[in-house]
């Protein structure tokens with residue numbers, strides 16, 4: 001299987017998940033230009049990461065890719081112990097990160113997509129920061145008494161970790177969120193996470 005990723009992007013979560021399987025994989029670090037090249041657009045017409053190619057099979061969309069990795073490697077327990085309830089719990093938190101947290105960053109990544117007038121951008125970013133604090137508060141509460149979002153280590157965790165890195169880069173106020181701070185440290189103490197950060201030039 002080959003993963004297409006960009007350093008520190010949401011695709012780095014898939015990279016960590018692959019690393020946690022302990023099984024061989026390939027990866028390619030993409031540039032912005034390479035994402036828009038015809039060969040890559042034939043893999044993922046959206047021109048974004050992540051995407052994977054596994055033999056003839058091509059797959060995009062983070063949630064689908066993480067589910068595919070988990071299903072191929074059940075021994076890695078990325079979606080729990082095989083029970084429907086643990087899979088649902090892991091998927092619930094993956095959905096929270098992929099569908100709520102991640103899109104809430106888009107006004108910070110690209111405020112021009114929300115208003116053409118640059119004078120509006122500070123207000124757009126301030127609203128996004130406020131919303132993100134509220135979303136991270138939900139994760140903070142969920143992590144009370146738990147080491148991992150779903151209550152066991154799952155594919156939701158590397159994705160939450162990546163959004164915490166973005167929170168640092170975009171000055172999101174996480175003051176007082178001790179559980180999230182401990183979670184980030186836990187991830188960064190993990191040998192697999194460290195190997196992926198190094199491989200993507202982020203160490």
Ligand SMILES: N[C@@H](CCC(=O)N[C@@H](CS)C(=O)NCC(=O)O)C(=O)O
Pocket residue numbers: 006009010011032035047048049050060061062063098
């Ligand atoms: N809905 C997509 C979103 C993917 C996405 O937003 N990817 C970003 C990186 S996190 C991207 O590749 N953006 C294009 C770029 O950076 O040029 C998914 O869940 O996979």
